[in-house]
Amino acid sequence: MRRTNSAPSRPRIATIWLGGCSGCHMSFVDLDEWLFELRRHADIVYGPLVDRKDFPEDVDAVLVEGSVTNTDNLELAHQLRARSKVVISFGDCAVTGNVTALRNLVGEPGEMVYRVYAEHPDRDGQMPSEVIPDLLPQALPLHHVVPVDLFLPGCPPPAPRIRDALTSLLGIDDTPHGIRFG
């Protein structure tokens, strides 16, 4: 994966956390010392582990954790698609909706929010009203919202599987490890 513009530059990798539990990022951190190896081959330009507010331009590959579950996620999904060459659905929530989409079975988000907050014994019937983004009618897999190039299933994808995806993308020599949901 080479960027075509101007002087040769290092691949730019981003990670992003939409509607998920951060477990996929935990698994990413589980790459342990191999993260140093990754750093030798690419720059990690955005993500929960990077101190930067806005999703940058000219990203070569982005690992997207989580389903598209609220208006914020939706905006970010379109933004990351427009600014990245390779979009990777990172983990079962991004690939299938997974646990975050279980709320779709409860019906309209209003009903679900009521059930979680108002009926919760420890919350005194308070409903969230400020700052948080509106929920979409359903939590959706990323590829049902924007085109996705690669899928990395798993809940979470084990670190070796993440390594496989990144090594084959970046052309690093390594041994592959296999895929599955769950």
Next chain:
Amino acid sequence: MARPKRPNVPVVIDGHEVMAYPDDTVLSVAKRNGIRIPHLCALDGVSVYGGCRLCVVDVAERHKLMPACGTAVAEDMEVHTQSRTLQEHRKLILEMILAEGNHVCAVCVSNGACELQDLAVELGVDHVRPDYQFPRRTVDASHPKYTFDPNRCVLCTRCVRTCSEVEGAHVWDVAGRANGSYLIADLGQPWGEAPSCTWCGKCVAVCPTGALAWKGKAVGEMRHDPNLVAFLTSARDEGEWLDRETM
């Protein structure tokens, strides 16, 4: 009709000539000869259903795809099991099965030991193209020993056929039509209140997913035993439990 001592019907599968018994199906002769045809609803020891359609194959001179599990062999039949088209069809069929239910591997008792999950890996299904249906289905935990989670049910009817044909109880059946079909116990009452259930657990043993499971199993703990039925029926046929002296 008793089987001849040796298979005597020549069939060509993917260019290999194999010998079939006259009562073989394409799937059974392929299986005996180590030719893998992906399948889900087919189960050795019970009747053919042909509902999942994953085992579709191309039979020369027939103008439509045939399910290998329900297609009888014929002399010099030429079968193709692995064309690009067939692989694409199987992939889409599996994706539709996944989209139709609520298959959440991460919170399933059968995670890691599930035929549906393994088929997804085998067929290269790494995402589902059709829209997920997110049907609203209620778990039946009324039985003292087992649970039934219709969210994970693929309506393969293995449990229906096993309960009816092997246990002889016919607790399970399918109600409704098309994508509104669902599994019922007896006349649609909670499983725990179905008087015909003998608690034998064969339905649980043969379930390919986590739909039928032992109570008390946590995520990834369930192990099914689909070979149980073939073991039981062949042992019955062979009279293995009869006293040989008095036979």
